[in-house]
Each structure stands twice: as structure tokens, then as C-alpha cells.
Amino acid sequence: MAKPLAYRMRPTQIDEVVGQQHLVGPGKIIRRMVDAKLLSSMILYGPPGTGKTSIASAIAGSTKYAFRTLNAATDSKKELEIVAAEAKMSGTVILLLDEIHRLTKPKQDFLLPHLENGQIILIGATTENPYIAINPAIRSRAQIFEVKPLAENDIKDAILRALNDPDKGLGKYNVDLKTEALNYLTHVTHGDLRSTLNSLELAVLSTTPNSNNVIEIDLETIENCVQMKALVHDKNGDAHYDVISAFQKSIRGSDPDAALHYMARLLEAGDLISVNRRLLTIAYEDIGLGNPAAAARTVQAVTAAEKIGLPEARIPLATAVIDLCLSPKSNSAYVAIDSALADLKDGNYGDMPPHLQDSHYKGAEKLGRGVGYLYPHDYPNSWVKQQYLPDKLKYTQYYHPKSTGRYEQALKQQLDKLNQAKL
Structure with missing residues (x-):
């Protein structure tokens, strides 16, 4: 069975890598490693189809080291042992270990000595944030590089290269890729080159040539061959937390358009629970006393969203998002409670004043409990001067009000x- 176009076009030299110039461009770190033939283990992380495997393949091709590929999730320890034996017999082996975040402890323990002595140069590939998902023992023995979604110009160059390459690409076909189809293909897959090339190949191979033996690929054709890569994310993946972070920061920054965009990503992924929980947090953390009524309305909107579910839930939630974005902001209550908790964690507290202590039981008065307590409701305006904080914290002020809202x-x-x- 023929290999997919994306596989065939995979680079064999560092100069052939598409994009990622912050890593493989002249003078950049991976290029320097290759030029000096001084490789170290590394972890490449980023979205699917952005070149992690391509970089590993190019490194191996440029250095002439043996290159092996395994999957941490599906390949057994036995496969690792075979690679280690090969490295011991014939010298250094570059091992691309896909889904490295799923490496089990026994496999990890087997690999570590071989990484230490340099027999295996590990290139781990993952879509997850390695600082969160990868065991520190592996992480500490590898340099970590982020692989970014490809720019549209990079995607366009790769498309044209594939169309013109008669050996590995589609150069043996007489293809007329219309400008509007090319432009659409460069941006619709959002930097995923694998998806781009596989869509292009499907369009070419499934389109009947015209009377002049030309395969015409217009916009409609390419639209029918592209499996749309959603802007959303795996709600169980690392990107999930990035979107939630952007969602909250957009509301905090009073940008309703950005906040609605990030909420749309979460809702499109079906993650109503995260939206509801985050909105309730934002309402009290970021708006708080700046507009308590907005916080109350957010509770009502979340309750409605829970009752009606998706897709209708988007309507009350959008109302709450816009309300929160354009409300006065105050984090004074959030800061105040965190300051109080910080004092407790630092051991900065003291005995509460005796007059505040429980006095309902027999003998409490003999212990001085509740003695001298002044009942505020017995005084004008239900207030009387009285110490409430422990002596050690007598002059402490946790709550520092802001003036961003009338309330x-x-x-x-x-x-x-x-x-x-x-006073």
C-alpha cells in the first residue's frame, strides 16, 4: 500500500524542514547540534502535524545515525530492548518516541541508563505540555523545545513543493490548483501540514482529469476533501487549560469578543462543565465587589445553562460573559482572603480575645470566656468599639477596597x- 503524501514528503535533511526556524534555522539550537554532530536527547511538543517527526527524521538524515521510531503507548519494553541492543552493537541510535507522555515507569527505568551513556539519543514527541505530563526523570535528561503551528507561507511552500516533486510528491500528475483553492488550503487546517498534504492528495487522486488531461482543483473540490481541523481542543488535553486561562484573562481584561471566542472553543468541545465552573469563579474572583449584582446574575445564567444544556446553554452563558466583561472589576475580596490564609500558613496568628470566645456552657465565666463582650445591637447603629482580631494581628488589614464600582x-x-x- 502506498504511503500517504505527508509521509513521503517527510524531510531527510535539516534544510528540508518546513517552518520551525526558531529551532532549525541558521544559528539556532537544533541546527547547531546537527552541524556539530553533538546531539542531546530532546522533547518536542506542539500540536499534531507541525513537524515533530519531521525534525527527528531530518536530524537522523543529516547526522547519518540509525533512526528508529517507537510509540510509548503501544510498543512494549521488548521493542526498547531491541533498540538498545542495536545501539550497543553498532553505535548511537536516534530513537523517536511518540506519545512520550504515556511512557510507563518500567520503560522509563530501562531507558534512563542508555540516555545517560549516550547510546540512545531520545527524541520524544508529544502534544502535551511536558512540564505537566512528562515524568521529571525523563524531563531532566532532555532539552525541551516547543514546535509551533506552521505559518500560512510555510504551508503554501510545502504544498507547491509537493505538487512539483515527481518522485515523492504529486509532480507526475498534471495538476492545476486554483489560487482560491490554494489560499483556502493554506489556512483551513490551522498549521497542520500533515492534514494539509493528505487533503491535497485526496483531491488530486479523486478528481477526474479534464479533456486536456489536467486535474483541476477548484475551491469546491478542496472544500470537499478537507477534514476541517476544529479550532477547539481535546478537553482532556493540555490545551484545555490554555483555553480556560485565555477565557478568564479575556474577561478580566474586559474584552467581550475574545472572551466569547474562547468560550465558543470550550462549548464546541462540549465542555459545558468547565465553562460553568470558570464563570462562577471569575464572577467572584475578578468582578466581585465591583459589581455583586453581575455575580448574582452569573449564578442565574449558569443555573439556566445547566438546566437546558447545550446547544441552548450558549445563550445565557453569552449574556453572563458580556455582563462580566463590561462590569467594574475588583479582586479585593479574593486578595483579602488569600492574605488571611497566607498569615495562617506562615504561623502568623494568635489567641482570639477571650471576650469573643464561646460562653454558653457552665463554668465559661470562671475561665473568662465571653466576659466583657459588648453586644453591638445594644448600641446606636448596631456598632460599638471593640477588638476582634488577636493581639498579634490587632492592626492587620486584609481587605483593601477598590473604587472601580459604586457598590x-x-x-x-x-x-x-x-x-x-x-481611633
Whole structure:
């Protein structure tokens, strides 16, 4: 069975790598490793189809080392042992280990000595964030490089190269790729070269030549051959947390368009739970006392979303997102409680004043519990000067009000009056 176009076009020399010039360009780190033939183990991480396997193949081809490919999830320890035996017999082997984030402890323990002595140069490939998903023992023995989605110009160059290559590509076919079809193909797969080339090959091989034996690929043809790569993500993957982070930061930054975009990604992935939980957090962490009514409305919107489910849930949630984006922001309550918790963790606390302690039981008065407590409701405006914090924290202030919303401005005025009365 013929190999797919994306496989056939895989580079065999470092100069053939598409994109990733921050790693393989002149003077960049992987290029320097190859030129000096001074390789070290590395982990390449990034989205699918962006060149992780291609870089590994190009490194091996440029250095003339033996090149082997295994999958950490599906290949057994026995396959690793075969690679190690080959390295011991014939010298250095470059091992591309796909899905390295799924490497088990026994396989890892077997690999480590071979990485230490340099017999195996490990190139791990993963779509997951290695700082989160990969065991520190492997991570500490490898350099970590991020492989980024390819730019549209890189994708276009790769398409034209594939169309013109008669040996590995589609050069033996008389293809007329229309400009609008080329432009569409360069951006629709969002930097995934593998998907781009496989879509191109499907279009060429499934289109009947015209009377002049020309395979005409127009926009409609390419649209029918592209499996759309969604802008969403695996809700169980690392990118999930990046989208959630961008979602919250967009609301915090008062950008409703960006916030709606990132929420759309989450909803398109079917992740209603994360949207609801994050919105409730944002409402109280970032808006908080700046607009408490908006926080209450967010609770109502999330409740409605839970009851009606997707796709209709998007409507109350969009209302809440816009409301939160354009509300006055205040993190004063969030900062205040974290400051109080930090004091506790640092051991910075003391005994509570005796007059605040429980006095409902017999004998409490003999212990001084509750003695001297002043009941605020017995005084004008239900307030009386009285110490509540432990002596050690007597003058501590955790809550520092902001003035971004009318509600918290009113709270600040009240707090200022109370603080003045304490003097």
C-alpha cells in the first residue's frame, strides 16, 4: 500500500524542514547540534502535524545515525530492548518516541541508563505540555523545545513543493490548483501540514482529469476533501487549560469578543462543565465587589445553562460573559482572603480575645470566656468599639477596597467611617 503524501514528503535533511526556524534555522539550537554532530536527547511538543517527526527524521538524515521510531503507548519494553541492543552493537541510535507522555515507569527505568551513556539519543514527541505530563526523570535528561503551528507561507511552500516533486510528491500528475483553492488550503487546517498534504492528495487522486488531461482543483473540490481541523481542543488535553486561562484573562481584561471566542472553543468541545465552573469563579474572583449584582446574575445564567444544556446553554452563558466583561472589576475580596490564609500558613496568628470566645456552657465565666463582650445591637447603629482580631494581628488589614464600582465605593466609605471610629 502506498504511503500517504505527508509521509513521503517527510524531510531527510535539516534544510528540508518546513517552518520551525526558531529551532532549525541558521544559528539556532537544533541546527547547531546537527552541524556539530553533538546531539542531546530532546522533547518536542506542539500540536499534531507541525513537524515533530519531521525534525527527528531530518536530524537522523543529516547526522547519518540509525533512526528508529517507537510509540510509548503501544510498543512494549521488548521493542526498547531491541533498540538498545542495536545501539550497543553498532553505535548511537536516534530513537523517536511518540506519545512520550504515556511512557510507563518500567520503560522509563530501562531507558534512563542508555540516555545517560549516550547510546540512545531520545527524541520524544508529544502534544502535551511536558512540564505537566512528562515524568521529571525523563524531563531532566532532555532539552525541551516547543514546535509551533506552521505559518500560512510555510504551508503554501510545502504544498507547491509537493505538487512539483515527481518522485515523492504529486509532480507526475498534471495538476492545476486554483489560487482560491490554494489560499483556502493554506489556512483551513490551522498549521497542520500533515492534514494539509493528505487533503491535497485526496483531491488530486479523486478528481477526474479534464479533456486536456489536467486535474483541476477548484475551491469546491478542496472544500470537499478537507477534514476541517476544529479550532477547539481535546478537553482532556493540555490545551484545555490554555483555553480556560485565555477565557478568564479575556474577561478580566474586559474584552467581550475574545472572551466569547474562547468560550465558543470550550462549548464546541462540549465542555459545558468547565465553562460553568470558570464563570462562577471569575464572577467572584475578578468582578466581585465591583459589581455583586453581575455575580448574582452569573449564578442565574449558569443555573439556566445547566438546566437546558447545550446547544441552548450558549445563550445565557453569552449574556453572563458580556455582563462580566463590561462590569467594574475588583479582586479585593479574593486578595483579602488569600492574605488571611497566607498569615495562617506562615504561623502568623494568635489567641482570639477571650471576650469573643464561646460562653454558653457552665463554668465559661470562671475561665473568662465571653466576659466583657459588648453586644453591638445594644448600641446606636448596631456598632460599638471593640477588638476582634488577636493581639498579634490587632492592626492587620486584609481587605483593601477598590473604587472601580459604586457598590465598593459605598463599602469603602463605610469602612473608612468605622476605622475612624476605632481611633
